[in-house]
Amino acid sequence: MAEPPNWLNLDHVWLPYAQMADAPLPLPVVSASGVRLRLADGREFIDGISSWWTACHGYAHPHIVAAVQKQAAQLPHVMFAGLAHEPAYTLAARLAAKLPGDLGRVFFSESGSVSVEIALKMALQYWRNCGEPQRRGVLAFRHGYHGDTFMTMAVTDPDVGMHEAFRGIVPGALLADLPRDEASAAALDELLEREAPRLAAVIVEPLVQGAGGMRMHDAATLARLRETCDRHRLLLILDEIMTGFGRTGSLFACEQAGMVPDIVCLSKALSGGTLPLAATVAREHVFAAFLGSEFERALMHGPTFMANALACAAANASLDLFEGAPRLAQVAAIERQLARDLEPCRALPGVRDVRVKGAIGVVELDAPAAPLRAAFAERGVWLRPFGNIVYLMPPFVIDPADLDTLTAAVREVVGEWSRTGHAAKGSGDVV
Numbered sequence: 001m002a003e004p005p006n007w008l009n010l011d012h013v014w015l016p017y018a019q020m021a022d023a024p025l026p027l028p029v030v031s032a033s034g035v036r037l038r039l040a041d042g043r044e045f046i047d048g049i050s051s052w053w054t055a056c057h058g059y060a061h062p063h064i065v066a067a068v069q070k071q072a073a074q075l076p077h078v079m080f081a082g083l084a085h086e087p088a089y090t091l092a093a094r095l096a097a098k099l100p101g102d103l104g105r106v107f108f109s110e111s112g113s114v115s116v117e118i119a120l121k122m123a124l125q126y127w128r129n130c131g132e133p134q135r136r137g138v139l140a141f142r143h144g145y146h147g148d149t150f151m152t153m154a155v156t157d158p159d160v161g162m163h164e165a166f167r168g169i170v171p172g173a174l175l176a177d178l179p180r181d182e183a184s185a186a187a188l189d190e191l192l193e194r195e196a197p198r199l200a201a202v203i204v205e206p207l208v209q210g211a212g213g214m215r216m217h218d219a220a221t222l223a224r225l226r227e228t229c230d231r232h233r234l235l236l237i238l239d240e241i242m243t244g245f246g247r248t249g250s251l252f253a254c255e256q257a258g259m260v261p262d263i264v265c266l267s268k269a270l271s272g273g274t275l276p277l278a279a280t281v282a283r284e285h286v287f288a289a290f291l292g293s294e295f296e297r298a299l300m301h302g303p304t305f306m307a308n309a310l311a312c313a314a315a316n317a318s319l320d321l322f323e324g325a326p327r328l329a330q331v332a333a334i335e336r337q338l339a340r341d342l343e344p345c346r347a348l349p350g351v352r353d354v355r356v357k358g359a360i361g362v363v364e365l366d367a368p369a370a371p372l373r374a375a376f377a378e379r380g381v382w383l384r385p386f387g388n389i390v391y392l393m394p395p396f397v398i399d400p401a402d403l404d405t406l407t408a409a410v411r412e413v414v415g416e417w418s419r420t421g422h423a424a425k426g427s428g429d430v431v
């Protein structure tokens with residue numbers, strides 16, 4: 001392998017979720033297109049995880065590149081208060097048209113965590129505006145992940161969010177098990193019987209809990225949650241940051257349950273994996289609670305770079321591709337191929353589960369999976385196992401041959417691990 005490029009060292013950069021004392025040097029990427037990452041030494045990697053699940057159309061899609069270039073030359077950014085630009089207003093209207101029900105009021109921000117913070121602020125202030133200010137708590141679910149900022153840590157399962165260091169600062173959340181069956185539904189009802197009067201909202205990742213281990217639940221669970229929230233007069237916030245834009249097989253996961261949340265959070269694939277952008281979208285009855293003659297009823301939030309014009313142009317171009325290209329059919333084909341080609345892993349000693357939903361394929365092990373990272377890199381595939389899972393979330397444009405390369409690598413690496421006693425130990429077990 002060639003020498004690393006001269007800029008690549010760990011003298012000044014602080015890496016995410018990393019113990020810097022022994023952090024391995026990251027791979028230097030010089031360009032990317034389609035599903036391929038090109039490294040400084042000329043090697044090409046097939047990307048199986050779409051850069052934290054964002055690059056749904058692959059890298060450097062010409063339609064998005066052209067839209068961003070045009071926008072950059074014309075108007076990269078203006079403040080969103082007092083000034084308006086077409087890409088954001090068009091994007092808001094397009095999102096409203098695509099989301100189910102009357103989810104129609106779009107508040108833009110720049111990251112997933114912030115969009116969740118905004119959803120939580122909306123929910124709490126909604127009840128204050130409705131004359132029930134005692135409703136300030138939020139119920140979240142075990143294995144859920146909603147972000148790394150303070151309030152999003154509060155609604156993230158502490159075992160997932162690793163916010164032990166902030167105990168006492170992060171407000172304690174009410175955590176419950178998902179209502180997957182009659183028993184857990186009854187337990188949730190009983191909890192809410194007691195707690196609902198002090199709660200503002202319930203927050204959940206629909207169909208797949210992502211960073212908490214790619215745990216899947218069915219549409220009936222989601223539909224049950226909607227009924228439960230209605231029964232206890234709670235707002236239901238769906239965090240579709242990972243699931244939104246086709247990943248689970250429908251444009252939004254909630255469509256599969258035929259339900260409409262009160263507030264939905266979008267980010268990750270919103271701009272096709274190109275620029276930071278997020279949206280918190282509320283239904284009309286939520287929005288209406290903020291109207292009135294008193295200024296205090298208004299939502300007090302406004303990120304400096306909200307609705308950045310470059311990011312909105314990229315998101316509009318991404319939506320063009322969802323409209324003009326057969327993305328959901330591609331997801332369905334990926335789902336079939338993943339189900340068929342990951343299934344053999346199930347029989348391997350040490351493999352706990354194999355599961356697939358949409359363009360998400362998971363092989364769950366009985367031991368930490370992060371130590372397998374190096375073996376994937378040696379095979380020229382970019383995967384980043386975490387916790388005890390090896391997972392694939394490829395760009396939707398991946399062709400069957402490249403997906404074959406990815407699933408074959410998973411079968412080989414997990415097979416090798418299984419044969420050699422699957423005693424993998426190691427650190428770095430985060431997403």
Ligand SMILES: *Cc1c(COP(=O)(O)O)cnc(C)c1O
Nearest residue numbers: 111112113145146147210241242
């Ligand atoms: C990634 C993610 C977040 C946080 O988004 P950031 O942009 O990293 O702040 C929140 N919720 C879910 C479900 C996510 O996958």
